[in-house]
Amino acid sequence: MDAIRVICSRTAILPVTNVDTDQIIPARFLTTTTREGLGRQLFSDWRYHADGSPKPDFLLNRPEAAGCQILVAGRNFGCGSSREHAPWALLDYGFRAVISTEIADIFRNNSLKNGLLPVVVDEPTSAWLIEHPGAEITLDLERTSLILPDGRAVTFPIETFARHCLLNGVDELGFLLSQHERIAAYERGAT
């Protein structure tokens, strides 16, 4: 996992509430056995017609979305299934952060474990971002702040340990494995 410190990018706006993981990556693509290559299928049913041709109005098919690393979506992004294929698809496509007023629990956890930054902001900030598609913003993970083009900074919450892992590009498994003695002690007591 690459370390994240600062993400500077234009925003791509998906002003839809309750975007579920079946929209992010439909179940028929989950027969894969690797993490790679899911970007092509990201938002597949909103992005392509049945014959595979692109739907020109959809966000990812519009020229202004090209190269955007930050996705801004409506409330409750990532609800539904636990499929980690959802953050894998977003990352494989090229997104590095998702901003919403509310992000579903399992999706948020899965994102943090893969280096996709889940950013929860208040209603006014979200409304400003949605009204200004393509705004060039900065997500500073060290300062846990979102910096708008006029220099205003908005703090976003992020779990301390997850932030540590993201800043250093380390995963949680190393930490868990280092707890071996205490896990063994627990098992001796519990069984």
Place this chain on the structure above:
Amino acid sequence: MSARTPKTLFEKVWEQHLVVPETADTPAVLYIDLHLTHEVTTPQAFALLRERGAGVRRPERTLATMDHSTPTLTEQVFGGAPITNASAAEQIRIFERNCREFGIELFGLRSAERGIVHIIGPELGLTQPGMTIVCGDSHTSTHGAFGALAFGIGTTEVGHVLATQCLLQRKPATIAINVSRQLRPGVTAKDLILAIIGRIGVSGGTGHAIEYRGPAIRALSMEERMTVCNMSIEAGARAGLIAPDETTFAYLADRPRAPRGADWERALERWRQLPTDDNACFDRSIDVEADLIEPMITYGTNPGMVIPISGRIPEKRNDPVFDKALRYMGFVAGDAILDKSVNVVFVGSCTNSRLSDLRLAARVIDGHKVADGVLMLVVPGSQRIKRAAEAEGLDAVFRAAGAEWRESGCSMCIGMNGDTVPSGAYSVSTSNRNFEGRQGVGARTLLASPATAAAAAIRGRITDPREFLHD
């Protein structure tokens, strides 16, 4: 002895599984008693173990089954016809190899014990009160019906549990949902949970563990309690719990993997300590009156878009997302949902594929025919349930009505196994998600109880199931 702080069921289970308590800097290390796995969310987790040179710490605490991408046609399961989806077949083969290599017990495709992962844990008696249970599947909340703390995890976390039998977790907040009085005849546990989701919304439970309480919950059977806890995630809550009681213990007694003899007595003693103490505090509390609930049905593209079956599709001004959902469904605000036409009926899924669900659907459809032009698929939750249903002739009732009777699996709930709803078709489904395309590209799903589904199959239109439920 000094007076102890009153605790909730959730807090008791949480505290009993703390290997390392949480601090400001680090989440808690939580021990996992039972890890359930399936073919779809594990291949990358086993790859992670190989990358890190890690083994499986406690293989006997992980159980594997196949359900999501497995076919339900008998000839594809037991031979005679190939699995049509080559990548699904490959995923199944890889899962078999991973389980063999890491020493994990697997109920393979042709096993008599195979079934949907959330069906077989309880039916084997593996799911027990006070346990922590996880699975790479969001409907793991089902197991909370036994007073277990059970929640869905992603594939990376599946790897964590395999390698360490632990997870890093922040303690969620708690919600009490108090359900007073009793459900009326013809109103099921599915209607209750749909009404609750309609009330609190699809993100109403985010960041919380729910405990369902009150006389209407106490009166539910274990199978009904599983239906309620199953859909906790559809309200955004990862976990939903119900305190264990005599109903729980009676269900578990003599199950193949439940404790026996002196172990059973000791377990009972432990389990009786689990219910929430009087005066314990929840972070939030919601009151629901069971006798006000009607049979419920969804009309939109998430489970919170739900109305009583006698209701009308609501109107929302200046809400383009709501309008888009109605356009997808081909519905108009203000219309009654009754008498809308139906093309497909699906009875199955981890929400409603247990024996009592099949009995209810059979009771409604017995002596009737599936309407012309309607496809009805009945998919038992496990091979055990399939055999039990056949032993009492339920398969014959469904077949005589013109429904298809299949091998167990997730089937049309997720549509990644060959069972799909055609684009534009209306499906009344006993499953848990009516998201766009969930049952197939362009499929239009209406979630409801097995009784409502069976009634829709008979008429080919949305019908109040109570018309068919006279004694």
